[in-house]
Amino acid sequence: GAVVSQHPSRVICKSGTSVKIECRSLDFQATTMFWYRQFPKQSLMLMATSNEGSKATYEQGVEKDKFLINHASLTLSTLTVTSAHPEDSSFYICSARGKEPGLINQPQHFGDGTRLSIL
Amino acid sequence: GNSVTQMEGPVTLSEEAFLTINCTYTATGYPSLFWYVQYPGEGLQLLLKATKADDKGSNKGFEATYRKETTSFHLEKGSVQVSDSAVYFCALSVVSGGYNKLIFGAGTRLAVHP
Numbered sequence: 001g002a003v004v005s006q007h008p009s010r011v012i013c014k015s016g017t018s019v020k021i022e023c024r025s026l027d028f029q030a031t032t033m034f035w036y037r038q039f040p041k042q043s044l045m046l047m048a049t050s051n052e053g054s055k056a057t058y059e060q061g062v063e064k065d066k067f068l069i070n071h072a073s074l075t076l077s078t079l080t081v082t083s084a085h086p087e088d089s090s091f092y093i094c095s096a097r098g099k100e101p102g103l104i105n106q107p108q109h110f111g112d113g114t115r116l117s118i119l
Numbered sequence: 120g121n122s123v124t125q126m127e128g129p130v131t132l133s134e135e136a137f138l139t140i141n142c143t144y145t146a147t148g149y150p151s152l153f154w155y156v157q158y159p160g161e162g163l164q165l166l167l168k169a170t171k172a173d174d175k176g177s178n179k180g181f182e183a184t185y186r187k188e189t190t191s192f193h194l195e196k197g198s199v200q201v202s203d204s205a206v207y208f209c210a211l212s213v214v215s216g217g218y219n220k221l222i223f224g225a226g227t228r229l230a231v232h233p
Contacts, residue, residue, distance in 0.1 A: 006162065034221075043208065043223045044163070093162050097219070107153060108221055110162035 003027055004096050006111025014119055015086060021079045021114045023094030030096035033077040034108060035069060038091040050077055084118045091115050121146045121213045125224035128206075132199055132231050140194040140227045142183075142209035150211040152176075152185050152192040153221070157206045166194075166207070199231045 003026040011019050023033060032051050036044040050056035050071035058064050066088075068080040077096075081088055095108035126141040144150065151170045155163040167176030172187035183194045192209060209224040 004162075032219075041226075041228075043225045046220060049220065095163075095221075107165045107168055110155075110164065112162040113160075115160075 002098070002109040004030075004094065004109045004111040006094050006114055008114060009112060010115045010117075012117045012119065013084065016083055017118075019081045019084055019116060021081075021092055021094070021116075023077045023079070023096065023111050025075045025096045025098070025109070028096075028098040028109075029074040030077070031074065031099040032097045033071055034095045034097075035067070035077075035079050036093045036095070038093060038113070040091075044093060047079075081116065084116070086118045089116055089118045121150070121211065121222050123209050123211055123222055123224035125207075125209050125227050128226070128228035130227060130229045132229070134201055134231055134233050135198045136231075138194070138196040138199045138203075138229070140207055140209075140229070142192045142194065142224060144190050144192065144209075144211050146190075146211055146213055148213065150213050152183070153210045153212065154181070154183055154192070154194050155208045155210060155223075157208065157226070159205075163208065199229070201231045201233055204229055204231045 005024045007022045035047045038044045046059050047062045048056045048058045048069050050069050052071050052074050056069035071077040091113050093113040095110045097108045123144050153168045154166040156166045157163050167178040169176040169185035175184045181196045183192050206226045206228045208226045210221045
């Protein structure tokens with residue numbers, strides 16, 4: 001159980017292109033989804049948190065207009081990197097957390113990540 | 120503030136050796152603690168967790184005990200296998216800005232040789 005599917009797994013595109021990454025919870029309802037960015041051999045940096053049906057909360061230093069997040073349903077969140085440039089190349093990972101009544105600090109379930117390469 | 124410190128890698132071991140990866144944390148309140156594992160080119164998988172002091176999380180031969188007095192959550196395994204080669208992340212969960220967030224350590228790469 002608790003499977004999160006992320007698509008695509010790899011994207012290579014030209015500078016200036018906008019890229020959309022999907023994150024789906026396959027067997028549970030994800031009330032909260034998280035988007036992380038990971039540079040080579042480094043830890044995960046939280047970019048934003050989104051709750052279904054509301055605007056995402058971005059971490060300090062993350063450009064809202066650059067990284068558009070939509071959490072339109074309880075099973076789908078999308079991250080769109082707008083007008084991507086080479087410095088946006090990175091490994092992007094989503095995670096999802098369901099709502100389990102009475103259980104605090106339940107774990108996040110991670111997708112397999114998307115490697116984005118901007119030429 | 121809230122932070123997680125892990126021992127630097129890489130950690131290189133022979134198969135069947137004993138593994139310890141140190142993790143210490145600073146946190147306000149009472150965090151839950153986690154170990155995640157990341158295999159090459161993949162996302163993170165939850166390995167084990169502990170939600171309160173003195174809890175021991177265990178899975179697949181790995182274990183870690185939540186030590187409040189030393190603010191530690193060291194990961195151990197008695198006999199590692201080549202298939203355990205991966206990056207291991209220690210993390211804590213805190214409420215910040217109204218949300219439950221994970222704060223990760225830098226990760227420790229483990230390489231196990233036959």
